[in-house]
Amino acid sequence: MSRIAGRFRELAAAGRTALVPYVVAGDPDPAATVPLLHALVAAGADVLELGVPFSDPMSEGPVIQRAHERSLAGGTRLRSVLELVREFRRDDPATPLLLMGYANPVEHMGYDVFADAAADAGVDGLLTVDIPPEEVARVNRELKRVAMDNIFLIAPTTPEARLDLITREASGFIYYVSLKGVTGAGNLDVADVSRHLARIRGHTGLPVCVGFGIKDAASAAAVAGTADGVVVGSALVDCHARALAEGLAPEAARERVVALVAEIRSGIDAAVAA
Amino acid sequence: MTIKLDPQLINTVPDADGRFGAYGGRFVSETLIAALAELDSVYRELSADPAFQRELDEDLAHYVGRPSPLYEARRLSDEIGGGRIHFKREDLNHTGAHKVNNTVGQALLAKHMGKPRVIAETGAGQHGVASATIAARLGLECHVFMGAEDVKRQSLNVYRMKLLGATVVPVTSGSRTLKDAMNEAMRDWVTNVDDTFYIIGTVAGPHPYPMLVRDFQCVIGREARAQCLAQTGQLPDALVACVGGGSNAIGLFHPFLQDEGVSMYGVEAGGEGLASGRHAAPLSAGTPGVLHGNRTYLMQDDDGQISETHSVSAGLDYPGVGPEHAWLKDIGRVNYVAVDDREALASFHRVTRTEGIMPALETAHALAYAEKLAASMRPDQHIVVNLSGRGDKDILTVADLDGIEL
Numbered sequence: 001m002s003r004i005a006g007r008f009r010e011l012a013a014a015g016r017t018a019l020v021p022y023v024v025a026g027d028p029d030p031a032a033t034v035p036l037l038h039a040l041v042a043a044g045a046d047v048l049e050l051g052v053p054f055s056d057p058m059s060e061g062p063v064i065q066r067a068h069e070r071s072l073a074g075g076t077r078l079r080s081v082l083e084l085v086r087e088f089r090r091d092d093p094a095t096p097l098l099l100m101g102y103a104n105p106v107e108h109m110g111y112d113v114f115a116d117a118a119a120d121a122g123v124d125g126l127l128t129v130d131i132p133p134e135e136v137a138r139v140n141r142e143l144k145r146v147a148m149d150n151i152f153l154i155a156p157t158t159p160e161a162r163l164d165l166i167t168r169e170a171s172g173f174i175y176y177v178s179l180k181g182v183t184g185a186g187n188l189d190v191a192d193v194s195r196h197l198a199r200i201r202g203h204t205g206l207p208v209c210v211g212f213g214i215k216d217a218a219s220a221a222a223v224a225g226t227a228d229g230v231v232v233g234s235a236l237v238d239c240h241a242r243a244l245a246e247g248l249a250p251e252a253a254r255e256r257v258v259a260l261v262a263e264i265r266s267g268i269d270a271a272v273a274a
Numbered sequence: 275m276t277i278k279l280d281p282q283l284i285n286t287v288p289d290a291d292g293r294f295g296a297y298g299g300r301f302v303s304e305t306l307i308a309a310l311a312e313l314d315s316v317y318r319e320l321s322a323d324p325a326f327q328r329e330l331d332e333d334l335a336h337y338v339g340r341p342s343p344l345y346e347a348r349r350l351s352d353e354i355g356g357g358r359i360h361f362k363r364e365d366l367n368h369t370g371a372h373k374v375n376n377t378v379g380q381a382l383l384a385k386h387m388g389k390p391r392v393i394a395e396t397g398a399g400q401h402g403v404a405s406a407t408i409a410a411r412l413g414l415e416c417h418v419f420m421g422a423e424d425v426k427r428q429s430l431n432v433y434r435m436k437l438l439g440a441t442v443v444p445v446t447s448g449s450r451t452l453k454d455a456m457n458e459a460m461r462d463w464v465t466n467v468d469d470t471f472y473i474i475g476t477v478a479g480p481h482p483y484p485m486l487v488r489d490f491q492c493v494i495g496r497e498a499r500a501q502c503l504a505q506t507g508q509l510p511d512a513l514v515a516c517v518g519g520g521s522n523a524i525g526l527f528h529p530f531l532q533d534e535g536v537s538m539y540g541v542e543a544g545g546e547g548l549a550s551g552r553h554a555a556p557l558s559a560g561t562p563g564v565l566h567g568n569r570t571y572l573m574q575d576d577d578g579q580i581s582e583t584h585s586v587s588a589g590l591d592y593p594g595v596g597p598e599h600a601w602l603k604d605i606g607r608v609n610y611v612a613v614d615d616r617e618a619l620a621s622f623h624r625v626t627r628t629e630g631i632m633p634a635l636e637t638a639h640a641l642a643y644a645e646k647l648a649a650s651m652r653p654d655q656h657i658v659v660n661l662s663g664r665g666d667k668d669i670l671t672v673a674d675l676d677g678i679e680l
Binding site for chain 2: 054055057058059060061062065069072077078079102103104105107108129130131132134152153154155156157158159162166177180181182185186
């Protein structure tokens with residue numbers, strides 16, 4: 001069983017909802033990432049989602065776009081992201097970690113080369129925003145070879161007829177995009193999310209996490225009861241960037257993020273217990 | 275060059291998934307897949323509908339002003355003293371470039387799909403102006419995304435779009451040029467997908483855009499083929515067009531692809547020279563990858579990050595190219611070459627002075643290559659150049675490059 005599947009099984013047995021924080025690798029510099037990942041785990045993260053910087057992050061809102069730009073300016077590239085994961089793994093062999101990014105850096109490295117290097121570094125899953133199931137055959141052949149999960153997005157606009165196609169290719173968990181828009185946008189319609197989750201669960205036994213539009217303890221708590229996991233990205237990236245912009249030292253900026261994650265964690269746990 | 279092509283081959287692309295050989299496809303976020311599938315099915319239905327075709331033809335005749343003339347550039351040809359150069363005068367279209375052929379078509383699709391709001395990306399501003407124009411005519415709300423860098427160098431077109439009632443959104447992310455405008459338009463579309471139609475300006479993007487933009491631009495080549503036969507009594511020996519995303523080139527080339535004796539040259543922006551690395555010529559000096567919804571040749575670094583491009587012409591300043599061009603390059607049907615900033619500027623002046631036609635700087639790249647080609651040809655041979663746009667929008671840039679203060 002993959003680290004991701006194992007973690008969701010443990011959580012389900014314990015009656016807990018996963019907290020999945022997202023940060024961009026190398027934001028604002030490579031040295032920031034590994035300590036931040038450890039801090040996220042200490043603050044209650046169950047699964048880590050690490051963004052791979054790309055020059056043209058088409059699905060991101062302004063907060064995460066800027067994080068990609070900072071990361072690239074700091075010299076982070078796909079190969080160095082894998083090195084960061086390797087470094088993280090030295091002290092944390094347990095927490096599942098997936099990479100989220102765009103097709104081109106992975107395609108340019110070669111899907112076979114990537115699969116081997118990522119598995120070797122300790123990556124558990126890959127989410128490529130711009131590779132839909134119709135285009136995924138080449139990627140999945142390589143990911144399956146190294147037993148790496150491929151996490152797919154399902155959107156509010158995904159028609160019923162595509163759900164089987166997507167869930168057939170997916171493993172690890174399903175990432176439900178809670179709104180039409182880019183990352184960090186808009187407000188959550190909880191009833192709508194619940195309806196869609198029920199629809200998705202009619203097609204798959206995979207855990208379903210909800211992301212896009214979750215920014216604090218209240219919005220996380222609102223979906224925690226129906227989702228198997230909650231993804232928080234822009235809010236954390238923004239919190240970290242603001243703290244650094246205020247002139248805080250890296251440790252102090254990390255503490256700000258830790259405080260927010262802990263708050264979201266207790267929001268989720270309280271909602272699930274209620 | 276003559277190529278033995280299975281005539282059927284040309285009609286097999288794209289396949290149902292939008293693939294041109296290894297290129298094309300639909301590499302977008304899940305949120306947009308349903309909208310693209312809907313567009314594909316509406317387009318297939320309407321393009322087979324004679325009433326829709328009639329509506330489009332009427333717009334092309336009475337609003338755009340088609341057919342555009344095929345004009346023999348006699349003084350230019352005489353001065354070079356080789357093959358005869360003919361201009362397909364897309365600069366005479368309403369709004370001054372080939373772009374409007376496509377926006378008229380896509381706006382009709384938007385109307386039939388009941389979308390009250392259209393968005394567009396633009397580089398030089400020609401596609402933005404063409405979109406704003408057709409939006410004004412149909413009473414659609416229009417937002418045009420334009421790189422902040424391009425907003426500065428194309429201020430006349432920015433003002434034109436505003437006069438037409440469009441909202442121009444300067445894009446400050448990334449390299450602040452056409453590719454970033456396209457990212458931002460995609461982000462807008464994903465957010466407003468229910469009521470918004472995205473009018474993509476070139477033969478790139480996710481399926482079905484490369485196919486439908488090509489189909490709308492093919493009117494250029496269909497007319498040119500008939501005009502050339504009527505005016506010279508033969509098919510042309512060579513076709514030349516500039517290639518940014520590649521819509522004017524595919525529009526000219528496509529109806530001739532099965533004519534074995536017609537050689538074709540797509541001219542990319544060589545910027546400061548291919549050797550300098552500062553250019554916008556992915557077919558000449560790039561490698562395949564995935565950007566903006568399709569697999570194609572790209573300018574990228576060894577990590578797959580998209581490189582910044584450089585060209586005197588904002589409309590060619592794009593790191594990708596339409597997937598059909600990538601395919602045509604690989605099968606060897608079209609030759610892709612590059613012309614640098616300096617050569618393009620020289621040709622701009624030469625054509626302006628000898629023919630009294632001021633070409634767009636994009637077009638000047640094609641003209642510069644046609645001049646070289648003509649010099650190597652006989653006087654009984656004919657070259658058709660797509661005069662894709664007029665150069666009024668570029669005169670401030672030209673003055674600046676020539677060191678003249680206005």
